Amino acid sequence: MSELKRMAAIHDLSGLGKCSITAALPIVSASGVECCCIPTALLSTHTGGFTGWTFRDLSEDMVPIAKHWNSLGMKFDAVYSGYLASPEQGELLCECIDLLSDEDTLVIVDPAMADNGRYYANLGPDMTECFKKIIGRADIITPNMTEACFLTGTEYRSVGNDDEFVERLLDALTELGPETVVITGVCSSDGEVGIVGRDSKNGEVCRLMSPARNGTFHGSGDVFASALSALLVRGFEFERALRLAQEFVADCVDRTERRCGGGNYGLDFESALPRYIAKINE
Ligand code: PXL
Numbered sequence: 001m002s003e004l005k006r007m008a009a010i011h012d013l014s015g016l017g018k019c020s021i022t023a024a025l026p027i028v029s030a031s032g033v034e035c036c037c038i039p040t041a042l043l044s045t046h047t048g049g050f051t052g053w054t055f056r057d058l059s060e061d062m063v064p065i066a067k068h069w070n071s072l073g074m075k076f077d078a079v080y081s082g083y084l085a086s087p088e089q090g091e092l093l094c095e096c097i098d099l100l101s102d103e104d105t106l107v108i109v110d111p112a113m114a115d116n117g118r119y120y121a122n123l124g125p126d127m128t129e130c131f132k133k134i135i136g137r138a139d140i141i142t143p144n145m146t147e148a149c150f151l152t153g154t155e156y157r158s159v160g161n162d163d164e165f166v167e168r169l170l171d172a173l174t175e176l177g178p179e180t181v182v183i184t185g186v187c188s189s190d191g192e193v194g195i196v197g198r199d200s201k202n203g204e205v206c207r208l209m210s211p212a213r214n215g216t217f218h219g220s221g222d223v224f225a226s227a228l229s230a231l232l233v234r235g236f237e238f239e240r241a242l243r244l245a246q247e248f249v250a251d252c253v254d255r256t257e258r259r260c261g262g263g264n265y266g267l268d269f270e271s272a273l274p275r276y277i278a279k280i281n282e
Contacts, residue, residue, distance in 0.1 A: 005233045006034040006075065008100050010062070010093060011082035011112075011222075013039040014046040014053075018266025019219040020083050020112075024226040028080075030273045031230030031280060036076075038065050038096060041085035047121035048218050049264035057085050062092045066099040076100045078233040081134075082222060083112040083120075090130035097137055106233050109138035109178070110225045114146040115185070117156040125150075136177035140232065142225040144185040148173060159187045167205065170198050182228065182242065184221055187212065195224070195246055199238040206239050208246045215262030217253050223267050224249045231280065248276045 007028055011020035021037050028035035040062060044054040069076075079100050081093055097107060111131035113123050128150045135141050135151070149156040152172035157165070166186055173181045179200035186209070187193050194209035227248050231241035252267040259268055 002234075004032075004034055005077040006036065007078040007080055007229065007233055008036050008038060008066075008069070008076045008096070009080050009082075009226075010038045010040060010096060012041040012043060012046075012085060013037075014043040016044065017046040017048075017050070017218065017264060018269070019046050019222045023219055023222040023266070023269065024080065024082070026273070027223060027226040027269065028230045030277055031227060031234065033078075033230040033233055036069065036074075038062055040083065040089055040093075046218070046264075048115075049216075055085075059085070059089055059092055062089070063095050063099070066096040070099045074100075075102070076105055078106040078108060078229060080108040080110070080225070080229040082110045082225070084127070084130070087126045087130035090134050093134060094137060106140065106229075107138045108140045108142070108225070108229045108232070109135050110142045110221070111135060111147050111151060112221065114150055115144055115221075117146050117149075117158060132176055135173075138178040140180040140182065140229075141173065141178045142182045142184060142221070142228065143173070144221050145183060145187070146185070148183045151176065160189045161186045162189065163207075166196050170196070170205070174198070180238070184224055195242060197238070197242050201238070206242055208242060210250060213253060213257065213262075215257065216264075217256060217262050217267060218264045219266040220249055220253065223252055223269055227276070236280075244276075244280055247279070248272060251275060 009024045013021045025035050042056040113127040148169045182197035186196050192209040193212040197206045227245035251272040252269045255268040
């Protein structure tokens, strides 16, 4: 048995809607990695497509939690962050990264702030400025197409994300500091959607495209980034990790589509986990 890897997951906890911590915790654990959570905020649901959600900012707890773990001498093989409740939390996230990482820690930042060309509710351009600083601290980033455009000051295109356009984004994002960039929700002009990543080790671009689906599948980005982060920290080779994470999301989307056609309530990842676990342990 290889040694159990440990990850700190720093995201909001939205009780219903299966994103952020409620996706990261089960998926990272199922991937065979210990997942220690620092919630950035507590919400009744995520903010995409719901109204009337409750919201409690947990900024005050973030650094004290990281300090406590640090005082226990805990080592983290990865720090994986996602949605932040405010740009001010960016500073706190950097403090947490300082407290929890050393030179061997993989820092994965998902700059979760926008989708479909728009910021999530209550967030705006100051979030882009905040994430631009944070991703300078990251080894790997996983923006969706909207976030990739916002971070690089590029006009968002819902389709027509051809190779040249995507490679320009990869270059511009790499200039912000991370070694490895993975862009999700890349829509080509011929009706395909997928992921494009560039492995820092060999500079090769990996494109994994499949036919686009109808409907919205909220939480897909978080399911993907959670699986990818866990597989990378376990030492899976980059292209294999990308492929396994993408196949897992596709299976979750199939199941969600068959059951209800999609929506805000998150992906049916629970029933896809056994097959995913079997595949990654083959
Ligand atoms: O999945 C991204 C996400 C995470 N957390 C909260 C959100 C969203 C997207 O809407 O609202 C609270």
